[in-house]
Amino acid sequence: MLKIHGIARSRAFRCIWAAEEAGLPYEVVPLGFAPGFKLERPLAINPNNKIPALEDGDLVLFESLAINLHIAAKAGAPLMPTGDDASRVMQWTLWTGTEVEAHVMRWGYNAYIKPEAERIASEAAAGKEALDLRLAVLERELAQRPYLVGNGFTVADLNLACVLYGPWLNGYDLAPFPKVKAWLDTCLTRPAALRARKLREG
């Protein structure tokens, strides 16, 4: 049984979605910032003091996107392809972490996450400007194939779509990127995604 430490309102959502896609049994060990939960500091489960963390038998992992790679590897193809396509999955997962997520957060914190009085419009704009550059790259890629790797949904799509889920749900202007918008619509309404989103969105 996979144990996902976190709550669906945190990045643990990503791992819940992955477990749902993999069809693997899992439980969520509630740990987070929702009412009624207190974040234990320091977190014995993660030296970075962050959620999520995954327990899978003796293995304890941090980094949500790496947890998802692990879950996908357990499920095997098609969620985790083999050969060169496995390398392409790593490429897009690293790209998500290094080129996309920081800009998503910069925009998100200042567009809808922080209390309105604390939002800084110029920060939201800077995040959007940087994210738009990456979405333009993605738009060109998705003009060539329906999913990031091969012809079907893989954990590469999951890892990128789960990071773009916040913008997608909270009014980010995707009109200049119709292929990205359609791909996100497809990914984020998959049955497994809907089951994970229900835990988060209620």
Add this chain to the structure above:
Amino acid sequence: MLKIHGIARSRAFRCIWAAEEAGLPYEVVPLGFAPGFKLERPLAINPNNKIPALEDGDLVLFESLAINLHIAAKAGAPLMPTGDDASRVMQWTLWTGTEVEAHVMRWGYNAYIKPEAERIASEAAAGKEALDLRLAVLERELAQRPYLVGNGFTVADLNLACVLYGPWLNGYDLAPFPKVKAWLDTCLTRPAALRARKLREG
């Protein structure tokens, strides 16, 4: 034959080191910002307009750390371990990309990379403060084992050490982190690392 597009003065250094560790034949296709080379824009080889990129037959990859995972996977164990240790490699590689590199760059640009007149001391200090927090996590991990994953050098060490190579070489204060310092000394003076460094440091 692996084709590494870039120059040793760029992040292509990381992939050169990986190819040297893997013992795989490679060539460097010069593309970069060194005197005598002009960076073609847009870069046909990488939709992100960045170096490095890897060509391995029909496979073209971007993201330096993902390229290294691909090279290590070709070499197999011990550079790329199997099973749960493979997942730990992904964890540390993602951690490098999401928790470490941006702070390394923020410090580096303002400590030694930009012309002196353009450096902003407060930016260097902010980068150092954030990086120190991550190095403290790493210090505790390296108190428990000699390398990041298992008992020997893997691509997880390579991927983190290649990102910390700039600070290590350029006067970052590692005195509070003696285990990190010793581990970097070991990684960055491996024969394969020295061969790659020679191409960069001259």
